[in-house]
Amino acid sequence: MNSKDHNPPYPADTLGMDADEMRRLGYAAVDAVIEHLENKHSEAAIACEDPESLLAALGGALPENPQPSEASFDLLMHSALRNQQHGDHPRYFARVPGPSSFAAIIGEWLGVGFNTIAASWPGGAGPSAVELVVIDWLRQLMDLPEDTEGILVSGGSQASLTAIAAVRACRGQGCVYLSDQTHASILRALRSLGFSDNELRVLESDADHTLTAKAVQNAIAADKQTGLKPMMVIATAGSTNTGAIDPLHELADLCEEHRLWLHIDGAYGAPAALTQRGAGRLAGMSRADSLTLDPHKWFFQPYDVGCLLIRPGVLEPCFNMNPEYLKDVSGGDDAPDFRNRGFELTRRSRALKLWFSLRTYGIAKFRDAIDYSIDLTEFAEDYLRQNSQRWEVVTPAQIGIVCFALRGASGDEHERRANSLSESGFACATTTKLKGRTVLRLCIINPLTTKADIVETIDRLGA
Numbered sequence: 001m002n003s004k005d006h007n008p009p010y011p012a013d014t015l016g017m018d019a020d021e022m023r024r025l026g027y028a029a030v031d032a033v034i035e036h037l038e039n040k041h042s043e044a045a046i047a048c049e050d051p052e053s054l055l056a057a058l059g060g061a062l063p064e065n066p067q068p069s070e071a072s073f074d075l076l077m078h079s080a081l082r083n084q085q086h087g088d089h090p091r092y093f094a095r096v097p098g099p100s101s102f103a104a105i106i107g108e109w110l111g112v113g114f115n116t117i118a119a120s121w122p123g124g125a126g127p128s129a130v131e132l133v134v135i136d137w138l139r140q141l142m143d144l145p146e147d148t149e150g151i152l153v154s155g156g157s158q159a160s161l162t163a164i165a166a167v168r169a170c171r172g173q174g175c176v177y178l179s180d181q182t183h184a185s186i187l188r189a190l191r192s193l194g195f196s197d198n199e200l201r202v203l204e205s206d207a208d209h210t211l212t213a214k215a216v217q218n219a220i221a222a223d224k225q226t227g228l229k230p231m232m233v234i235a236t237a238g239s240t241n242t243g244a245i246d247p248l249h250e251l252a253d254l255c256e257e258h259r260l261w262l263h264i265d266g267a268y269g270a271p272a273a274l275t276q277r278g279a280g281r282l283a284g285m286s287r288a289d290s291l292t293l294d295p296h297k298w299f300f301q302p303y304d305v306g307c308l309l310i311r312p313g314v315l316e317p318c319f320n321m322n323p324e325y326l327k328d329v330s331g332g333d334d335a336p337d338f339r340n341r342g343f344e345l346t347r348r349s350r351a352l353k354l355w356f357s358l359r360t361y362g363i364a365k366f367r368d369a370i371d372y373s374i375d376l377t378e379f380a381e382d383y384l385r386q387n388s389q390r391w392e393v394v395t396p397a398q399i400g401i402v403c404f405a406l407r408g409a410s411g412d413e414h415e416r417r418a419n420s421l422s423e424s425g426f427a428c429a430t431t432t433k434l435k436g437r438t439v440l441r442l443c444i445i446n447p448l449t450t451k452a453d454i455v456e457t458i459d460r461l462g463a
Helices: 019-042 051-058 069-080 102-113 125-141 156-171 184-192 213-225 248-258 270-274 276-281 315-319 324-329 351-361 363-386 411-424 451-462
Strands: 149-153 175-179 200-203 230-236 261-265 290-293 306-310 391-398 401-406 430-434 437-443
Touching: 019 069, 019 102, 051 069, 102 351, 125 149, 125 270, 125 306, 125 351, 149 156, 156 184, 156 230, 156 261, 156 290, 156 306, 156 315, 175 184, 175 213, 184 200, 200 213, 213 230, 213 248, 230 248, 248 261, 270 276, 270 290, 270 363, 276 363, 351 363, 363 391, 363 401, 363 451, 401 411, 411 430, 411 437, 411 451, 437 451
Parallel strands: 175 200, 175 230, 230 261, 261 290
Antiparallel strands: 149 306, 290 306, 391 401, 401 437, 430 437
């Protein structure tokens, strides 16, 4: 029977909205998103009203009865969606931006519209197949072994948490070695998983803000002398503070010598390996036992999507879950059930947007965009050095990040200037603290950013 030849037996919408209204709202949403993308350069890079005003606008009495959809749509547009950081703004330089691409947005919409789930093979074979393909594409781009497994999660925090939990399940408790520049979410993950302070070695980074093999070697030797068990080294491939890359080959050699697990956090920096310059700086990343990266950063995806790539046979022994009510939705030995690779049981498909955008643009487009961002960061450093009577480069341009200081300015003054710039709406920059010193920082990974944007942002910070 062809369903198109008969009246559908059910309404199109679960709660009864008719198809014409659905199309009208859907087209309005598409128009609003494209208008935002076309005009984002003229909007504020960040906006933040006070809680009282936003709650008053968006709250009110419990809506027992229907409210006009047009009014609700406009309220979302002008109150909720306007008041946030716009990580896709060409002058958003704070933290690590999220400059998403439109093809990825389309992939996300399709996943939401079809209510995709990627928990088991029988329950979501198509979305699961897409995720397997995407994981293998990322595995190839990161030059990891062919048998590498993986899973897509919400971001780098969840990816590292998943990796650490799986490794501990396989290897038991032990000492973990990281640096004071390791992302804060990893220390939180370790403590959340029950690692005690006696098992955590937060080592001081060197003058280049990297974790040295010598510091780790000394800590391992000290722990072994006291009968403690070394278990894991956590290296960083592009730190959030400065973009610094730990000496990955040296740390990998050390891990091989002592049979330790090497986890590399490449949440933002790993995709730089697509470029010739980045590949040189990230040499050794392919020796990771586990690697995290965030496609919602330098792969230009909407929030949220992170990826864990890891040695085979580690995830499922930790996360395998097959109670009686899930036995009918198990892929068996031939197909993976992603619910058994991480903490989530109900899992939306995060892979569709990445699959669609990689095919739509091609890897070369991503490579060129990353290369351009690295160029821009080096341009920013050059501009600061050309104005050295006013500016000091504190850390050089490193895969998208440069840190600098206004000569003679205090940390409080740097914070005031960064806040003033953000409040103006023109751009968003932040400070960070390096070896006790508060400095200004730009993270430049948006391929829409121009040299003029960089110059005016720096000039406004110095005005």
